[in-house]
Amino acid sequence: RHGDTQNPKVAAKSVQQQWATEWRTLDRDLQNTDRPWEKYKGKNMRPITAEDVRKAGASFKEFTGVGSDLLHPRVFAHLSDAGAVAVADLLNRVEDEGQRPRHQRTLLYYLIPKANGKDRPIVLLPSLIRLWETIRVGEMWNWQRENAKEWDYCSAGHTTEAAAWDTLLAQEADGVTDKPEHVATATAIIDLIKAFERAQLRHVWNKGVKHGFPLKLLSIILTYFSYARRLVVDGCASDPMHTVAAIVAGIR
Numbered sequence: 001r002h003g004d005t006q007n008p009k010v011a012a013k014s015v016q017q018q019w020a021t022e023w024r025t026l027d028r029d030l031q032n033t034d035r036p037w038e039k040y041k042g043k044n045m046r047p048i049t050a051e052d053v054r055k056a057g058a059s060f061k062e063f064t065g066v067g068s069d070l071l072h073p074r075v076f077a078h079l080s081d082a083g084a085v086a087v088a089d090l091l092n093r094v095e096d097e098g099q100r101p102r103h104q105r106t107l108l109y110y111l112i113p114k115a116n117g118k119d120r121p122i123v124l125l126p127s128l129i130r131l132w133e134t135i136r137v138g139e140m141w142n143w144q145r146e147n148a149k150e151w152d153y154c155s156a157g158h159t160t161e162a163a164a165w166d167t168l169l170a171q172e173a174d175g176v177t178d179k180p181e182h183v184a185t186a187t188a189i190i191d192l193i194k195a196f197e198r199a200q201l202r203h204v205w206n207k208g209v210k211h212g213f214p215l216k217l218l219s220i221i222l223t224y225f226s227y228a229r230r231l232v233v234d235g236c237a238s239d240p241m242h243t244v245a246a247i248v249a250g251i252r
Contacts, residue, residue: 008236016238023243040219050084056134067126068106
């Protein structure tokens with residue numbers, strides 16, 4: 001399916017060219033725009049503890065993917081006291097400095113087949129990033145509860161995309177599926193999926209500032225959103241690409 005070839009290296013190159021266009025990686029003016037989130041030096045969040053590390057590690061399923069660090073995230077649940085303290089100290093330093101260790105700066109993307117014969121890239125983040133996200137997700141939910149709006153509200157553990165699907169299902173309960181609101185909701189879902197690949201990070205930052213999102217949290221997230229992306233095809237990874245013109249769509 002990828003470039004009409006059975007050679008994974010050639011296929012990976014073909015897919016890379018496709019997504020380089022979608023993510024506008026060769027648009028120098030766009031990719032060289034200012035990145036205010038990388039300069040943000042605001043107040044730190046509460047320190048991460050060894051207990052946070054173990055609890056977050058235990059929340060991952062046994063059968064889950066492994067990112068570029070080749071580390072299963074559940075291992076953090078079984079660390080010794082000293083090990084858990086060391087990981088907590090590392091994550092606190094990451095928050096303080098705004099950057100992660102170099103070996104954590106590669107995002108692997110896997111292609112998920114779509115009904116139309118095309119693919120949608122889904123990222124599998126390094127396990128230390130996934131662990132950090134799990135620890136800090138409460139900060140995001142606290143903000144969402146304080147800023148909930150009927151048009152985009154979804155509960156903890158669910159995405160806005162899932163909330164849109166729930167809305168569509170509720171609309172279909174009356175047995176009529178061609179009302180304008182049904183079409184509008186379905187269109188919104190499609191646009192939401194496309195938006196992941198076209199949302200410029202500077203706009204995300206500006207909206208976060210405008211709506212009072214925790215900026216320390218957002219600055220760290222947008223920093224790793226711009227890390228190197230490598231598309232994986234049949235076990236073969238493409239050359240790295242960088243972009244500030246697409247949100248990272250993936251799994252915890």
